[in-house]
Every structure is written in C-alpha cells, then in structure tokens.
Amino acid sequence: MASVSLESVSKNFGTHTVIQGVDLRINDGEFVVFVGPSGCGKSTLLRIVAGLVAASKGVVTIGGEDVTDVPASRRGVAFVFQSYALYPHMSVARNIGFALETLGMAKEAISQKVSSVARMLKVDHLMDRRPRELSGGQRQRVAIGRALVRQPEIFLFDEPLSNLDSDLRMEMRMEIAKLHDDLKTTMIYVTHDQSEAMTLADRIVVLNHGRIEQVGTPRELYHTPDNRFVASFIGSPRMNFLAVSPKTGADAGTIVGPGNLTIAMVANNPAGPIAEIGIRPEGLRLVGADQGRITCTLERVEDLGHEHFAYCRITDDTVWVIRVAKAPAPDLIGQAVGLDFTDTALFAFTADGNRVLLSPPAAGQSKANER
Numbered sequence: 001m002a003s004v005s006l007e008s009v010s011k012n013f014g015t016h017t018v019i020q021g022v023d024l025r026i027n028d029g030e031f032v033v034f035v036g037p038s039g040c041g042k043s044t045l046l047r048i049v050a051g052l053v054a055a056s057k058g059v060v061t062i063g064g065e066d067v068t069d070v071p072a073s074r075r076g077v078a079f080v081f082q083s084y085a086l087y088p089h090m091s092v093a094r095n096i097g098f099a100l101e102t103l104g105m106a107k108e109a110i111s112q113k114v115s116s117v118a119r120m121l122k123v124d125h126l127m128d129r130r131p132r133e134l135s136g137g138q139r140q141r142v143a144i145g146r147a148l149v150r151q152p153e154i155f156l157f158d159e160p161l162s163n164l165d166s167d168l169r170m171e172m173r174m175e176i177a178k179l180h181d182d183l184k185t186t187m188i189y190v191t192h193d194q195s196e197a198m199t200l201a202d203r204i205v206v207l208n209h210g211r212i213e214q215v216g217t218p219r220e221l222y223h224t225p226d227n228r229f230v231a232s233f234i235g236s237p238r239m240n241f242l243a244v245s246p247k248t249g250a251d252a253g254t255i256v257g258p259g260n261l262t263i264a265m266v267a268n269n270p271a272g273p274i275a276e277i278g279i280r281p282e283g284l285r286l287v288g289a290d291q292g293r294i295t296c297t298l299e300r301v302e303d304l305g306h307e308h309f310a311y312c313r314i315t316d317d318t319v320w321v322i323r324v325a326k327a328p329a330p331d332l333i334g335q336a337v338g339l340d341f342t343d344t345a346l347f348a349f350t351a352d353g354n355r356v357l358l359s360p361p362a363a364g365q366s367k368a369n370e371r
C-alpha cells in the first residue's frame, strides 16, 4: 500500500494547459474517484500518477518517494484501461501471468499466482480461451486479474466499466468494491458514472478545466458543495437553480424570485449578494396551485416505476425537476401547481458561483451538516 501526493502539478500539451496547479494527497489504502466533465483532465491526471504522461511542472510522490522522474514500470502501479488492452493472441492464463513472465519468475510460481487470481475473479474456467472468445465482463475481469497478479501498491482504473451493459456494470462495481475491501490497496478510479463515484469512493475529486473544484466524501459533496459547479455536477437528476434578487433597504433580509417566491436570508451576506438559489429534486413537494411557496406549470411526468419525476416550468427559461413518489393525476399536466419546501433544503450562490449560507450556522454546527 502507498500514499500518493501531487504538489502543484500542471500539464501542457503544446500551448494547451490541461492540468493547472493540482495539489492532492491520497492516503494509504484510500479509494479516490476522479469525476468531471469530458475533457477536464481526469485521464491525464491519472496517467501522470502512473508515469504514462510526464507532468510539465510539479512533484509526484508515491509512498513518500519523489517519483516525478521515475518510469511507469518502477512506480509500483497497475493500470486497468477502459479498452482492456489484452494481448489478443494469448490465452487468459498467459494474459494474466505475462507481467510475471517478463520479471523472470519461475513457471510454477506464476502458475500458482495466476490460478489464485483467476479463482478470485471467477475466470478460472476460461484459462485456455483467447480474449475474442470472452464476453466484455469476462475480458474486464482478465484485465483486472492482470493488474492484480503484480500485487501493485496502487491500482489505477480509467473508466474500466464503461464498455459494459448496466447489469454487468453493477456486478463489476460490487466486485471492485469487494476487491478494495479485501486488499485495502490504494485505488484511483476515473469515471463518468455518478453512481460508481458515489458508491465506490472514500473521497471524490471533482475536476473542471484541469483544476480541482472540491475534494470530499460523497456525502460532503452532495450536502455541502463549495460552489455551484460541484452542486450541479454531483446528484442525478441535478440540482434545480433559480436566479433571485436580494431586496435592499427596508426589506433587506429577503430574496424575491418568480412565482411569488420569498425567502428570508441573512441581510448583507459578507460573501456578496445571493444571485441564485438551488434545491435538489427531493427537496421539493408538489402541492395545490395556491398552497406552495412558488407557483409553476406542470409540463411533464416521467414514470420510472418506483419513482416519478415531475417537470415544472417556473419561468420561460427555468424548468425544475421534482422527485415524487406518486404520479400526479394526468389532467394536471399543463395546469398551475404549487411547490413547497423548507429553507433548510435550499442552497444559495453568489453571482460568481460561490456557495453562501442563507442563515448563520447555529452555534457548534459543523461543516458536515451546514446548509
């Protein structure tokens, strides 16, 4: 096991800066997931840790040792790619054991290690097959087996499950979580998939334009995002937002918005005026037109079986999504409805996207339950 630290790491490809001054410490045995929009630099950052891409600036440390100039093969890391990258002409057994062959390990020892890894990953009945004779899930298990057999200090996964269908993804996700529980090896994992990030990670790193927006546990990011970017990125369906105007003068201490919305707030917030509020789909309740705190038009309902999503138009360019347990009556579509919520469900943001508190935290309240 090993810790990883990145200090002021940047990467340029020509004039294009892809990673900008990243500082990050990953603890021994931790499972850290990188998320962020396409092209934000997740894979590049992972490759910098692996040594497959050289940082333009900064220092990479693994297990306390500066490895910035150490080649990938001597960093004690194993990489699992989205594309599996198996050797097509080799059997499953040779694919898994090949790295040990190149190290010059004795045949008998390789065979024992390969068998034990193959049993663990449930591919021991496929040892003589070639990769083309395997399903996507089986190929990914072999790719993980190939990494596992080397007993690396750190596992790096770059979207390992994105070629699999949703059932297999779920199954493999549970197996990767179990692997981490059993081995307790440091793992860094890149994904586009929210549920993978939320369920696998000890901590999630949210990247945007090559910078870290926030690092935290899945719960911290969901309940106490630092800014609008993280608030909108974490959560599916995403948080609802609405532009609002804080009142001044005699009415200071209230925000007003469309649909007769009025919200009490701290007057003269030191971080700057509140420009936008946010609320998650489960923080809203659909009620009668004149019973809610905001009036809107019910436009559409999606039925997912166990839950429903109602889409309500608040203004010409704002539609909110509400998670409802029971589908509203079909004749309500196109009609005015009300939305109710408590202030504790609200998030507030300044015009430059920083999150601010609507009311001062109660004495002794921690960041984890701050809203």
Ligand SMILES: Nc1ncnc2c1ncn2[C@@H]1O[C@H](COP(=O)(O)OP(=O)(O)OP(=O)(O)O)[C@@H](O)[C@H]1O
Pocket: 013, 018, 036, 037, 038, 039, 040, 041, 042, 043, 044, 045, 192
């Ligand atoms: N070898 C390279 N040469 C030039 N530009 C590159 C190279 N590798 C990556 N990039 C650019 O760096 C940026 C970040 O790419 P990267 O693959 O790290 O993003 P990502 O967040 O993993 O994206 P995705 O989620 O789409 O896989 C992109 O703009 C990409 O085009």
